[in-house]
Amino acid sequence: MWSWWWGGSNEKDELSRATLTALVSIFSVLVWLLWAAKKSRKVMPPLPPGPRGLPIVGYLPFLGTDLHRKFEELAGVYGPIYKVWLGQKLCVVVNSPSLVKEVVRDQDTIFANHDPPIAALIASFGGIDIPFSAYGPDWRTLRKIFVKQLLSNANLNNSYSVRNKEIKKSIRYVYDKIGTPIDIGELAFMTAINVLMNLAWGDTLLGEEGAKFSSEFKKSLGELMMLLGKPNISDFFPVLARFDLQGIEKQTMKISQWLGDIHESAIEKWTNSDKSQEEGTGKIDRKDFLQFLLEIGKKEDGATSLTINQVKVLLFDVVVGGADTTTTTVEWVMMELLYHPEVMRKVYEELTEIVGLNNLVEESHLPKLYYLDAVIKETFRLHPPLPFLIPRTPSQSTTIGGYYVPKDTRVMLNVWAIHRDPKLWENPLEFQPERFLNDPGKFDFSGNDFNYLPFGSGRRICAGTPLAERNFLYIIASFVHSFEWKLPQGTKMESSDLFGVVTKC
Structure with missing residues (x-):
């Protein structure tokens, strides 16, 4: 009887001790969780400041059409970094060189992904080209090849003869039309597209039919750039994407198919041409880009081989990207020169001294054209081709300038505002090429000076800058040296800075 009681007592004590231990453990865990939650709330930095907007739609109703001007205005109110809710999408806009450095240099790997809109995904076969593909092995392979x-x-250097030939053709074209109005945009585009098509697959646009096709090409490309930059409800409310309320996806698809047909035709034409038969025989003097890409596509090595869609998007990057930005650059430079006759005169004098009155510009002259180089750099300062570059998105939550930036936020680098910041530039709204003559080595297109980023910076800097620089500098120098340009009498020139992924005259 005594032993039964003693056993029962022990069992009760053990149960009590177990219960007490469980309660103490649960209480300790709860206290730790409450402490950790409180601590995390204290440590978690705030989101950047920014305008309130409206419920559900955020700041969308207040954007307007000139996004670059609106965001510059908001930078003046909220400072070097601010947030904007566009529907369900959180956007963070960075407006200072030091914070840009945090994104493209200090945290370059975290911000190595771009945030393409739906229109860009359509135009790039689902985002498999260099500008819009996700950071990783495929992107590194494409960029390395490119x-x-x-x-x-x-x-x-080997392709110089192509540029020289096409620019001479354009000079003859203008010479035959002396005394009649010339659309500089059309002329620049026809020159650029002929250079790029010749480099890409050895073909050009010839005669009146070619000029008509060039005009249609330029129009379609301009529309595509506007669509890529236009705020799209489908991007800000993914649940509505299937309805395509603004018709942006439909329009982008139509233009992309038209451009895709051109690339398909080029590939088919090249494959069936004599060049294809001569491949590897040593009879081809210069390989065009398409030949390089098709040769790589035949390799069995998975690390370097390309799919046919990757071949197409690389051609798209070369021809479409190169033609539009080159054309826009030539238009802006010529517009500024016509606006500022004294600057035009200095460019004429430099070209006369370096090239000579009776000679044509050669690429060997270009490194000596310091003043023209300053004119082009000043044009890029006032009219950067991509006012926000291509938006980035962090692969993990992080901070910029002490502010919290959640994963997948759209981060926009406001190059437009930085290039016009009176704290960084003296008389920032005035066209003064001389500012780039004082220290010509400081500002270039490499993205190492964060006050000046026309082509971006970091590992996602524009891959086509070397080709673009050769093209637009050679085209501008040749056009200005070969002719005296004036506005038709009684004409008043207007510019509008139309916003798109590339800002237009």
């Missing part, structure tokens, strides 16, 4: 094989210094 930079080291297509745009190497050796290849660019």
Whole structure:
């Protein structure tokens, strides 16, 4: 009887001790969780400041059409970094060189992904080209091929004869029309597209039919750039994407198919041409880009081989990207020169001294044209081709300038505002090329000075800059040297800075 009681007592004590231990453990865990939650709330930095907007739609109703001007205005109110809710999408806009450095240099790997809109995904076969593909092995392979094989210094030097030939054709075209109005945009585009098509697959646009096609090409490309930059409800409310309320996806698809047909035709034409038969025989003097890409596509090595869609998007990047930005640059430079006759006169004098009155511009002259180089740089300062570059998105939550930036936020680098910031530039709204003559080595297109980023910076800097620089500098120098340009009598020139992924005259 005594032993039964003693056993029962022990069992009760053990149960009590177990219960007490469980209660103490649960209480300790709860206390720790409450402490950790309180601590995390204290440590978690705030989101950047920014305008309130409206419920559900955020700041969308207040954007307007000139996004670059609106965001510059908000930078003046909220400072170097601010947030904007566009529907369900959180956007963070960075407006200072030091904070841009945090994104493209200090945290370059975290911000190595771009945030393409739906229109860009349509135009790039689902985001598999260089500008819009996700950071990773595929992107590195494409960029390596693009930079080291297509745009190497050796290849660019070997293709000089193509640029020289096409620019001379354009000079003859203008010479035959002296005394009649010339659309500089059309002329620049026809020159650029002929250079790029010749480099890409050895073909050009010839005669009146070619000029008509060039005009249609330029119009379609301009529309595509506007669509890529236009705020799209489908991007800000994914649940509504299937309805395509603004028709942006439909329009983008139509233009992309038209451009895709051009690339399909080029590939088919090249495959069935004599060049294809001569491949590897040593009879081809210069390989065009398409030949390089098709040769790589035949390799069995998975690390370097390309799919046919990757071949197409690389051609798209070369021809479409190069033609539009080059054309826009030429238009802006010529507009500024016509606005500022004294600057035009200095450019004429430099070209006369370096090139000579009776000679045509050669690429060997270009490194000596310091004043024209300053004019182009000043034009890029006032009219950067991509006012926000291509928006980035962090692969993990992080901070910029002490503010919290959640994963997948759209981060926009406001190059437009930085280039016009009176704290960084003296008389920032005035066209003064001389500002780039004082220290010509400081500002270039490499993205190492965060006050000046026309082509971006970091690992996602524009891959086509070397080719673009050769094209627009050679075209502008040749056009200005070969003719005296004036506005038709009684004409008043207007510019509008139309916003798109590339800002237009």
